[in-house]
Amino acid sequence: MSANIDTKQLIACQQCDALYDKPELKQGQSVKCIRCGSTIAERKVDSIERSFNWSLAGLFFLVPAILLPIMGVTLAGQYHHASLLDCILVLIDRGFFMIAILVFLFAIAVPIVRLFGAFYITYSFKFNKLKPSLLHFLRAFHHLDNWAMLNVFMLGIVVSMYKLLDDTDLSVNMGLFAFILWLISSTMASAALDQDYIWQRLEDEFVD
Amino acid sequence: MSLSINTAKESNLALCPKCHKLNQLRDGDSHQKIQCVRCHGFFYQRKPHSLQYTLAWNIAALIAFIPANLYPIMIIYSLGIGDPSTILSGIGQFVDHGLYPIAAIIFTASIIVPLLKIAGLFLLVYRVHTGVRLRPDKHSKFYHILEFLGPWSMLDVFVVALLVAVVELGFITSVAAGPAINYFTLTVIFTMIAANSFDPRLLWDKKQSNE
Numbered sequence: 001m002s003a004n005i006d007t008k009q010l011i012a013c014q015q016c017d018a019l020y021d022k023p024e025l026k027q028g029q030s031v032k033c034i035r036c037g038s039t040i041a042e043r044k045v046d047s048i049e050r051s052f053n054w055s056l057a058g059l060f061f062l063v064p065a066i067l068l069p070i071m072g073v074t075l076a077g078q079y080h081h082a083s084l085l086d087c088i089l090v091l092i093d094r095g096f097f098m099i100a101i102l103v104f105l106f107a108i109a110v111p112i113v114r115l116f117g118a119f120y121i122t123y124s125f126k127f128n129k130l131k132p133s134l135l136h137f138l139r140a141f142h143h144l145d146n147w148a149m150l151n152v153f154m155l156g157i158v159v160s161m162y163k164l165l166d167d168t169d170l171s172v173n174m175g176l177f178a179f180i181l182w183l184i185s186s187t188m189a190s191a192a193l194d195q196d197y198i199w200q201r202l203e204d205e206f207v208d
Numbered sequence: 209m210s211l212s213i214n215t216a217k218e219s220n221l222a223l224c225p226k227c228h229k230l231n232q233l234r235d236g237d238s239h240q241k242i243q244c245v246r247c248h249g250f251f252y253q254r255k256p257h258s259l260q261y262t263l264a265w266n267i268a269a270l271i272a273f274i275p276a277n278l279y280p281i282m283i284i285y286s287l288g289i290g291d292p293s294t295i296l297s298g299i300g301q302f303v304d305h306g307l308y309p310i311a312a313i314i315f316t317a318s319i320i321v322p323l324l325k326i327a328g329l330f331l332l333v334y335r336v337h338t339g340v341r342l343r344p345d346k347h348s349k350f351y352h353i354l355e356f357l358g359p360w361s362m363l364d365v366f367v368v369a370l371l372v373a374v375v376e377l378g379f380i381t382s383v384a385a386g387p388a389i390n391y392f393t394l395t396v397i398f399t400m401i402a403a404n405s406f407d408p409r410l411l412w413d414k415k416q417s418n419e
């Protein structure tokens with residue numbers, strides 16, 4: 001209970017609050033909580049470089065993934081296809097505003113913001129353009145952690161294909177490939193991002 | 209084993225949920241709002257009224273889940289005749305077509321996961337509140353599974369959105385969304401907020417105060 005605990009030398013488990021001395025980790029090492037088993041700290045390998053490259057790739061696939069048609073159906077000589085954006089427009093058109101907004105948020109807006117976020121953070125580190133505003137930016141970035149659902153949407157595409165396969169002539173379009181590449185790049189970009197390291201660097205730089 | 213462990217709370221420290229920086233409490237008041245020295249975000253040592261919020265959102269989720277299953281989630285029109293299907297009858301159609309793996313995936317995402325989440329959170333709240341047969345190691349793992357599974361329940365909503373957009377062949381065939389999709393989405397959102405409101409550290413706090 002002493003008044004001057006050096007909080008830089010300590011670390012606590014996010015899940016059970018157990019307190020530990022901060023370990024010195026090398027790249028690729030991680031430590032687990034001995035009480036609840038969750039990961040307390042992790043140093044990822046080549047985090048900035050890998051996350052930067054993946055987020056750059058993600059930004060490249062983003063526009064075709066959203067705008068190009070994902071799949072189409074043919075029945076009795078008629079053909080129709082739809083893109084990710086069409087799903088939202090059609091919901092608005094039919095009056096399902098809440099669903100349209102949520103699908104937009106979970107499958108487009110949040111993934112885009114996260115991707116731009118990862119790109120901006122890693123860009124700033126890679127080219128040594130660290131600014132105090134990054135602290136606020138990174139904190140806002142964490143609010144979105146649970147709400148990106150590209151992977152769920154991907155499973156939705158697979159299920160709808162099975163549903164359509166039976167009665168119609170199903171065709172797969174370029175949008176699907178772009179979407180899969182976007183999903184992979186976004187997932188890799190956030191997985192590679194070493195948040196402990198980034199926070200530590202920003203703290204050393206801007207917090208006394 | 210748990211006796212040898214010191215927690216941040218016992219040392220008058222609080223962990224920032226966003227940047228994971230340990231902050232020192234100034235006057236030892238564990239209910240005060242803290243501003244993180246590193247990211248400047250505001251937080252509490254423990255989520256305030258965690259159990260009450262979890263319970264409230266959980267009840268809301270349970271209520272929304274009832275109309276979500278009674279109303280049709282999707283109506284398939286072919287040659288002008290509408291064929292409405294609920295979540296369960298949609299799963300039944302996949303079973304009829306022999307597509308068991310897909311039927312199992314949707315059944316898990318749309319029925320098992322929401323119900324498991326609602327029942328599981330009720331159980332966790334009850335256990336933390338009473339301290340009866342509390343097993344923090346088991347229960348915190350269970351909580352993480354619930355938290356991880358949450359977003360996958362949106363599956364059916366995405367499927368309906370895709371089908372409505374793709375199957376638009378005028379009079380020949382088209383798909384419309386049914387009112388259940390609103391209630392079902394609310395169920396998913398409410399359970400996600402309920403899980404978010406729960407503070408798993410309460411499991412360990414309670415256990416330690418019991419010993």
Ligand SMILES: [Zn+2]
Pocket residue numbers: 013014015016017018033034035036037038
């Ligand atoms: Zn722990």
Ligand SMILES: [Zn+2]
Pocket residue numbers: 224225226227228229244245246247248249
């Ligand atoms: Zn913080």
